Amino acid sequence: MEANKRNLFTCLSPALIDLYDITNSVVVIIDVLRATSTITTALYNGATSVIPVSSVSKCIELGEAVGGITAGERDGKVADGLSYGNSPFEYPRSFVENKILVLTTTNGTKLLHMALDRGAPEVITGSFPNITAVCEHLINSDRDVFLGCAAWKDRVNLEDTLFAGAVISRIKDHFNIQCDSSKLAENVFKEAGENRFEFMKKREATHYQRLMRYNLEKDIRYCLSDDGANVLPIYKEDRLVVL
């Protein structure tokens, strides 16, 4: 272990977060399919901010209070009472510019609030569409790094682990990584190779299958591609804004 390097940990499920001290870490919330991909896309396309909330009722309440777009899905459909869903393609510049998006997601929002409750000094969101912005920020920060996979109802998933591995493969020379979960993630990233969509298909990733049943191949392909919306969403007060 080199004393002058910062530490990096990967946490494969929100249910494992209490095993780590995150009070000196940049926490990266990873919810590749599709919350964090959609968040960075909305911000890249000019949304003023994205407010992540945990429930549909909060989404409606807050959406009215701030005059924002209310969005979120439950079981693959736009939730009752909300106007839009969880697809990045619903938020082109022509629609989202200068607007506030109030977004309810289950896994990603939960993890974000867990991280804040546990004293994370900085929370950003990561996804393939903004991977370069994320990696540059982590390299230039003076904090440790905590890659937090939102997973699926606490079950480890392939796509969030894959993204953690992609980040690690880019930034590992800057960090001490005494963390087997990080090694697993890097491993998956290497195995996946260039064609991540084919990898998810071949490996029968559970959420890949779920989204394909809703004909969301286009979403999956976009969410697995680098730098389509390369900005850095950072949590300030109660919302995500571009750093």
Add this chain to the structure above:
Amino acid sequence: MEANKRNLFTCLSPALIDLYDITNSVVVIIDVLRATSTITTALYNGATSVIPVSSVSKCIELGEAVGGITAGERDGKVADGLSYGNSPFEYPRSFVENKILVLTTTNGTKLLHMALDRGAPEVITGSFPNITAVCEHLINSDRDVFLGCAAWKDRVNLEDTLFAGAVISRIKDHFNIQCDSSKLAENVFKEAGENRFEFMKKREATHYQRLMRYNLEKDIRYCLSDDGANVLPIYKEDRLVVL
């Protein structure tokens, strides 16, 4: 999903066990370095049974009550008050035959009792030294399969995941596997290839490093090798015996 196939799940940490229903599953306790490797070795070498207990005081108490060998380590050394450690090489036939081994381990024992508390109808232990016996049993059983990694203080580890992957690679044709953790495990197994010791070294697996500091290379090499003690430890009443 083929309706006539049984289900297989992999759980990468005891902290995730409550996400799964294990009431119709054979639970495989996996604690590769070194608890489950040592258990199968002691039984292969003729121990009557191995009684896994959670604390040193219980180990001493029960060891006296049954006239057994008391064994276990804390922080890499034989625990105060116990006679032997956690290395498979401490239990040759000349020493262990016809004896009862009372063994205290932290991660493996905890997971075993968690599985029993949650209604697992059958609990066996798995390790590379008995991988063939494990796989044959799982194929011939009529139950679902739950591969439970003991991990390291709830943190996911490379070696238990590697073993889960090795099992999956052998038996997957017999099961429905709708479980991303299983795909991760299989991935790691493929990546590791023939020389598992080198893989653990190259990936700087945390527990590999811990044991190497105690000069336990021989233990690691044995615990990563197939079928050195190929019997099937199964939990009956309060102890592990050969099926």
